[in-house]
Amino acid sequence: MPDVNTDLGHLKELAQNKFRSFGKEIHKPDRNFLWFLRIVASAVIACLLSVGLFLLLKAWPALYHTGLRFLYTNTWDPVGDVYGALPVVFGTLLSSFLALILSVPLSLGIALFVSELAPRRLARFVSFTVEMLAAIPSVVYGLWGIFVLAPWLRTVVEPFLGTYFGFLPFFQGPPYGVGMLAASLILAVMITPTISSIAREIFRAVPSNYREAALALGATRWEMIRLSVLSASWSGVLGAVVLGLGRALGETMAVTMVIGNRADISLSLFSPGQSMASVIANEYVEATSDIHLAALAEVGLLLFAVTFLVNSGARLIVLRLKTKGGGR
């Protein structure tokens, strides 16, 4: 849009001229404000660095004690001071990605419905309800998981899956109710408001003349959504998904309450698992041996690293998509 650019250039010139014409009295508060913002911004970076440094420092004895074995062995035995973090890393990643698989279609559906299809009143009601989900504390989700979700899974869902899809390795073993499936479902519910409300705003931000153009060319509603709304908001939607994933990776309380808490690697979604956040929440309070404490700090460090990697990986994808889109 060339209009906007010339407008911006014009504004810039105007602003520069104004600054030049102002005296020093005006300049000084401006500069102070700039410094204030600089300090605030660097405080965030300092926070991040100090968390990383703190974890590294606390984890040092375990890093030294277990070495790289920490990353690829799967025995977690506080009594024998043997620590392998593979099962908890597996638990965190599996439950989070499953939650994403369940939640993304649902969230995008809600967002599209609210921004494109629903009458305004209904749209307002639906988005309000979805956002209410975000306001529920995670311990309440956990209780709901124990008392409603897990019994339902144990008596209805898991026997059903076991009977009809039991030939798949994912649906084998006794139906406990709590376990990886319950944790993933709870996480899916918890991240749906995050993803859907951001996606909704992104869809709304797509200029309406895009839609009109598509419709004018004879597109059906679905084609219009696909051609003008979805393709224009790709990168933003990915950003929303990453935010949801970030929440899922770090979620502690609700997951701890329904994941079954056994540090095991199993393909079956029925079997209990353990996540990085929940092992810390479970064991830190009563840990007394130095190595145990350090190993828990190392799990924290690992969680920090995993979230960092996942986030930067997703950013990279977004960046790539953006440049691709620009080149088209």
Place this chain on the structure above:
Amino acid sequence: MRLLMLFLAGFLASSSWGAQVVTGAGATFPYPLYSKWFAEYGKLNPNVQINYQSIGSGGGIRQLLDKTIDFGASDSPMTDEQLGKASGPIVHIPTAMGAVVLIYNLAGSTNLKLSSDVLADVFLGTIKKWNDPRILALNPGLAQTSDIFVVHRSDGSGTTGIFSDYMAKVSSDWKTKVGSGTALNWPTGLGGKGNEGVTGLVKQTPGSIGYVELIYAESNKLSFFALKNKAGQFVTPTLKSVTAAAAGLKEVPDDLRFSITDSDGAGSYPISGATYILVYKTMPDSAKAASIVSFLKWALKDGQKMAAELLYAPLPSSLVKKVQKKVETIEVKRAG
């Protein structure tokens, strides 16, 4: 009006105005009892205010070693390794006792019994079904055919500490494969967070077995197993049978770091344990030391009477005498 004045006086006394503040932290298990004790003791001694944070035994021991609190509290005695890290000798004062109760969810079956070897094999995962001949031998007529779902604590806990201490004593398999501690590498089963987490899972899973604190099982009216003790009797967990476990202790070690799991003596419940208050023998602040000592003396005498109504088993009188002597060894410089 008088009441109001009293209330005001009480309020002023309990606020930090001139009152000496003693801080402690540690085990969550004795927290209801301790808060009652501190409140009652505070009424008698308005110039002393005791603050207690129930952050868990491990946290209590860590903070005591860091000297950020005046006393710690733990459900299991400190290990030699931990004592080695302390800057001075630490005195263990047992204050009350509790037990670990095995609860189950088997509709229609009551008054069930277990022996130590069967219990160990259930938690090791070798006995997988309720109609296992070894379970039927103890409970003739038990008409349950389902799988056994084992439920344990997922969070580090003194309850797990006492339970695994017992298991390691009665089963050599357990000792070599699992060991004892506040958090374990469980061979089988599901983990629930806290007593309420374990209870929730057991209540909802038919065929499950789990362990919780006696107080928790009593106040939630859960059905539990009678366990075969060392003397060969099947004993249900009650305050009396827990106190009996401590009374059955033949030799009390000098530092009072005893274990009363699998205790000798008639009528003793085998998975019992004491909870401790931990203090440095020599405290930097002698005024605080005096307050703590006088509180401990009170807790061992008048405090014990309040234990039972809150479902804590009081210490047997034979033990109280030894503990009182131990309290005397805490250094108090009497000023004036």
